[in-house]
């Protein structure tokens with residue numbers, strides 16, 4: 001077996017797709033999902049520590065799953081607080097966004113149902129779908145005609161899975177149109193808001209609330225590992241849905257719950273978000289500046305996006321990795337996204353813009369990109 005594993009790794013090296021773990025650096029951050037700088041906020045850290053010290057009687061670890069010994073009034077009231085924040089009836093916290101999607105998609109759709117998903121949906125949605133017994137079909141990214149064709153042929157209960165902000169392209173889903181077409185075919189819409197959480201909506205409630213669509217969406221998934229600076233995820237929907245997941249979502253049932261410290265961190269992050277006024281404006285002006293600078297460079301292919309995720313297409317794993325290496329040498333932490341994470345030919349530099357980045361950093365980064373990408 002060792003030889004076979006070795007050969008498979010060798011073939012990844014051959015296609016420039018070998019993944020290795022690097023250490024975090026002190027380069028300027030243009031790659032993390034810490035959009036609002038919450039993960040590095042001293043104010044948030046102090047608050048969490050202060051609150052944590054008040055609870056010396058609570059176990060360090062959860063000691064068991066939520067159904068055995070890991071539940072508490074604290075986490076249940078946190079779920080209610082977060083559901084209210086996002087204008088939902090109820091919510092159930094999972095240990096990660098990955099677990100949330102896997103638990104949701106593997107447990108709700110049944111054998112004779114149909115799941116229709118955007119082709120750019122995150123791996124966690126795809127993996128949940130693979131575990132489900134329902135039929136599943138992809139539709140071309142954001143292509144409403146293709147979605148409608150799929151809906152016309154669907155049988156059983158129908159589920160449509162999308163992301164409000166796509167993790168690899170950074171573009172938005174045409175949510176209003178998706179809602180309309182789902183209504184027409186009586187389909188249940190599931191929206192992953194991982195990259196919208198904390199960023200969009202007046203108070204970071206996400207794209208669904210920003211557009212007033214909370215009553216038109218069956219389920220939303222929010223995650224705490226990105227703008228919230230913590231870890232974990234929540235599935236938002238009806239109280240009925242919450243009870244169902246507690247009974248059927250295996251990634252919820254068969255795992256040790258998160259620690260009290262994790263729940264407390266999430267609570268403090270939401271408290272901070274609720275009084276933040278409003279970071280999104282800073283990010284969107286930095287995003288606009290970045291787009292203007294890159295567009296001025298002419299020949300560079302920037303994927304159209306108004307979110308903090310900005311991608312420059314540089315086809316070829318070796319080529320995109322070389323570009324990222326050069327940009328890192330110049331002091332900016334920008335990562336290459338290679339195939340097969342993205343389709344072959346769509347390899348890219350994925351640049352995440354944060355509230356804490358400065359205009360000067362953006363200007364310098366675009367200058368470095370010019371030199372590296374145009375081989376000057």
Ligand SMILES: Cc1ncc(COP(=O)(O)O)c(C=O)c1O
Nearest residue numbers: 096097098122167194223225232
């Ligand atoms: C769209 C989307 N959904 C879900 C996840 C999974 O969330 P988590 O990192 O909390 O497991 C991610 C990120 O990794 C994501 O980008």
